Amino acid sequence: MSLLDKFASLRAAYDGLESSRANPFNVAFDRVLSPTEAKIGDRDILLLGTNNYLGLTYDPAVIARAVEAIETFGSGTTGSRIANGSYDGHMRLERALADFYGRRHAMVFSTGYQANVGMLSALAGKNDHLLLDADCHASIYDGARLGHAQVTRFRHNDPDDLAIRLRRLGDTQGDKIIVVEGIYSMLGDSAPLREFAAVKREWGAYLVVDEAHSLGVLGETGRGLAEAAGVEDDVDFIVGTFSKSLGGVGGFCVSDLDGFDILRVVSRPYMFTASLPPSVVAAALEALRQLRARPVLRKRLMDNARRYYDGLAELGFDLGPEPNPVVSAIMPDPESAFAFWSRLLDAGLYTNVSLPPATPKGLALLRSSVSAAHTPSQIDHALSLFAEVGRSMGLIAPARLALRAAG
Amino acid sequence: MNTSIGDIRQIVFDTLRPSLQRPVPLSDATNIVNDLGLDSVAMMDFVMEIENRLDISVPLDRIAEIESLGDLVRTLRELKGVP
Structure with a gap:
């Protein structure tokens, strides 16, 4: 018996994430290069989950x-x-x-x-x-x-x-x-x-x-x-x-x-x-x-937020109710959220996983936060990775259908 | 004000059943966390469903003391003023 036995089921879930090498709760960046870029080992990571709304950390x-x-x-x-x-x-x-x-x-x-x-x-x-x-x-x-x-x-x-x-x-x-x-x-x-x-x-x-x-x-x-x-x-x-x-x-x-x-x-x-x-x-x-x-920072932030939110909505992701710098894609279950998150990180995109009881209504969320420091092409790159992973996991419609729906 | 303790128990069980992922026999002894698998927020959400049906608010410190469905029925009865 141990003092920490009461956390046994949590421990098992946490260890499961560790052994699958997809644990969003202990990510470490080896270097951070800018409000939107970091490195894990030799890999370049685009940061889309840091709440760095105005991108002022390297000002x-x-x-x-x-x-x-x-x-x-x-x-x-x-x-x-x-x-x-x-x-x-x-x-x-x-x-x-x-x-x-x-x-x-x-x-x-x-x-x-x-x-x-x-x-x-x-x-x-x-x-x-x-x-x-x-x-x-x-x-x-x-x-x-x-x-x-x-x-x-x-x-x-x-x-x-x-x-x-x-x-x-x-x-x-x-x-x-x-x-x-x-x-x-x-x-x-x-x-x-x-x-x-x-x-x-x-x-x-x-x-x-x-x-x-x-x-x-x-x-x-x-x-x-x-x-x-x-x-x-x-x-x-x-x-x-x-x-x-x-x-x-x-x-x-x-x-x-x-x-x-x-x-x-x-x-x-x-x-x-x-x-x-x-x-x-x-x-x-x-x-x-x-x-x-610099009110321009706020304008850039909201332009980015809308570009990202609208892009994910167009791809067919189920999102929160309004376009703001916090943009969460609702996942069917925690396992999908972990898998999606991990594939994005492998592809060089950092987002967040949010799970109950921290989330409302028992939702599993893949959460992003947009910054004024993101360039439109960084936002578009993130959208293309979401499209790729979402399609391969069967969470959104295949490309052709999505295009027709959007058109 | 005609709510009886039996009515309160019935409201609790009826509110709970549709939200359970698998059928669990419900009784006063049912432990809400261990037997039903509700986390802290799910528990508060569940109580919220019942509150408006009984027109009472259950303060959070009272929710924190509840372990079994029997505890919940007792708390609701006290707050509703049912003898």
């Missing part, structure tokens, strides 16, 4: 600011901002985020995961109620578990179901806090935020929107879904991450709520962890500046 200015910061302030902060002090960069990054969103307050966390865990566990007290979309990210569910509020799950993207659950709570004491996401990371669908905002107003609740996958992607200035939907005034808290469109690591929350700063000495995931290193902070600041100054 010369981003790298230069990070190098300056590490030379000036050292490699790490070696402590928490509460116990060991903040650096100038932390404060500047918070001011830049508040300015970008037009809000009075911003708080930076060491990861996006911690931003959700830290905000939700602190905002919702023992007598309060958290209402979470069924498809919210694990970090939102974990934040709910770390706090002491009563947690209710409502049907994905269903404002009527949310309203029913708020009605059931009736005049139960405590505040009600609704949490949804801008773009959902598994199927790339966005929330009907205008309708959620209306429900929020009707019931006097608070609204938190996680824009992790929509920052720099949606909205006229890239602020995300709240901006795109024109409901920023109804959103009390925006949570986001530096690890996707900003190409670094870290998380944040912005708000106009009076007294927001007290959360710095309330939120355990903020207090009891080391703060972001100066180089990471400086890189995020520069990436945010570029996100604001």
